[in-house]
Amino acid sequence: MKLNVDLENHSYPIYIERSAIHKVHEYIPISRKIAIITDTGVPEKWVNIVKEQCPDSFICTILQGEPSKCFDQYKNLL
Secondary structure, eight states: OEEEEEOSSOEEEEEOOTTGGGGHHHHSOTTSOEEEEEETTSOHHHHHHHHHHOSSEEEEEEOSSGGGSSHHHHHHHO
């Protein structure tokens, strides 16, 4: 299922389907450099499934939890 989020200045799709994690390469342009941003609560095997589909990618892992949702973490990611 594909849902479209239509905002005033930007729209984007949300895909809901079984095993979508194995189809990342169908939804994003994997020919570009990809930053995979995850947290310590996401199983490493899931992160690796995404990474394997994105040849020019790197992983940024932040601590799980509300304290990581801050401008300092945002600056670190940039």
